[in-house]
Amino acid sequence: MPSPVYPKMYFSNDFTKNDFLQENFLEKIPSIAAEALANSDRVEALKDVIGDYLLPVVVRNLGWSETGINLAAKAVLVEMMEKGYVTQFQAEVKVCPAILALQNQLDVNTSAITLMSKFIRLLGKDIAERILMKRFIELCSSHLFYVRKLAAWQFGHYCAIVGSKVYEESLLPCYLALCEDDMWTVRKACAEVITFVSCVCPSELRKSLLAPAFGKLLRDKSKWVRISACQTLGGFIATFADPPSTKIAYDISGDLVLMNLEGDYFIQPPCKDGFSNVVTMEEAFMASSTEDGYLHYYDDLEKGACNEVTDLDSSELGGRPKSCVSNG
Template identity: 35%
Template sequence: MDSPYNCILLAGLSLYFEDGHDDLDDFGFDDYGSECDGIRITAFLDAGQDNLTPLGRLEKYAFSENVFNRQIVARGLLDVLREFSDNENDFISVMETVARMSEDGEPTVRAELMEQVPNIAMFLHESRPNFPAAFSRYLVPIVVRYLTDPNNQVRKTSQAALLVLLEQGLISKADMETKVCPVLLDLTEPSSDDDYKIEAVSMMCKVVTMLSKDTVEHLLLPRFCDLCSDARLFQVRKVCAANFGEFCSIVGQEATEKLLMPKFFDLCSDSLWGIRKACAECFMMVSNSTSPEVRRAKLSPLFISLISDQSRWVRQAAFQSLGRFISTFANPCSTGLHFRGDGALLEVPRCTLDSLKCPQICSWKNVTIGFVL
């Protein structure tokens, strides 16, 4: 049986690990602290401790009865892979060990393992020619499974890891469509647990900015529209309202006007002022995704209702968005300026045509906006 004082035994090996904290910081993960921070994590692989091979020692400590041993292995997986990456059979053995470790019953071990996944993925991406296959086979299923983990910390760690992997472009479109999105859709079902559902809606709204228009439109948009009308959980409607502009920017004008506009009208008249305030804050992004006719005929009266809202917080948010909303009526051909969907101001070439002949005639002069102070 493993000694409860393995930390002290490892410290006596006088071998120190290369500090990997900078790598973790780069990916936005917090440093892991313990009384054994000075030890080289992979010291348990060294000869002289027993008659086992390095892979045998990895197996021994990865599935030890001592939780701390398992935590150490999980924390040192990147260094372990570096040790065994030159031999294909050894590499596969390590990855299979990682897959088995991901089923550990101790939440701290699962969370520790998940924190290492972005670094492991980057290492595999840089050093393994078969990275896509290995990553898809061994690591993506772990990330996806942990999105539904019963432990809150494990779920949060998995969500953070997924965002990092998407930002780095390490998850393929196929894996997103066949593995990640189906889980998010399952978690946002009407019958889903409330806590899981709220987390999944927030996660869906975060990943949508990193997915293609087709993926969003065909897989996530129908569910998002349903969630905007969730009558039971106001938290769900609030998350949808806060991220409404991102969905509009991604799916484009046709889907915005046909599918999203009715939901936006409902959210703008929601009984909770916090939801109406969130709508006022994203109004420019929604407006940017519609035609001039829709802006003038539908969005202008809707904005007036927000700027006249009974809640001073909603009115304040609307007034703060007023300039940005008006800017969406401006003609870039005349002004030489254009507000991008995310609110960034861009300089564009001025139109050489007379403004009266320009196909993008400025329509803001035809808009009257009332103020209620």
């Protein structure tokens, strides 16, 4: 085994518990993977280094309680997948199960939802439809309103990757159900992402299903839903152009955007990777209050009285999710 690689591999197998060294080592994994691949023709054992040693180190640090370690693991995994260091088989059997397992932990599941969406473009259509879609639909029906809200924010990522059959039979019905959610924060999220949903929607369904749903959001009883709907009205109207003038794309950072025919990004998504995974006290109070009761409190929040909470009582704040029923 080449000398530059061997000591690093020994270190990865006997991983230190020091947080600083742990984060520092994670950041060096892509370069170690590159060295291993460069020398794999001469040393047969190096062909299995990434799948057997490096990838497991990265995966088990996803969702780590220390933010720096967690962010480093995410960034390293994205880099390894973008550079082709991780095969589709390795992604399916090692990365996907780790992400899905994170979503079963209430303290990190919101982060896992965004993580799953972040990687969906790298995992590809087949894995997205076979493995991730089922779990995403379940999240859209969660008894926790902030999980449903966060899931609604991710619709653009799934619209960009799945085929027309899955979109029409699973994704679109689920989105329409969330547009009718009891919690105004969920409906607000739906209003913010409707342009992404409409971009890939067949013309007939856009007119018969999406347009009426958006009309309800424009007339919603919640002021904040109506405001969000008005802000996306122009983008939604643009998706009716024939031939299409808008498409879903990714910017240089891998964030989801909308692009016009000239290649300009003209609408940014409401949430970018790395946004807060907590539910603010603003949402906690407002989501459990009547439409008439939360307006005065919102004025106080604008003056700096907003705190953040992560552990919310689902019986008080969950609301009643609409069922995401597939037509298939």
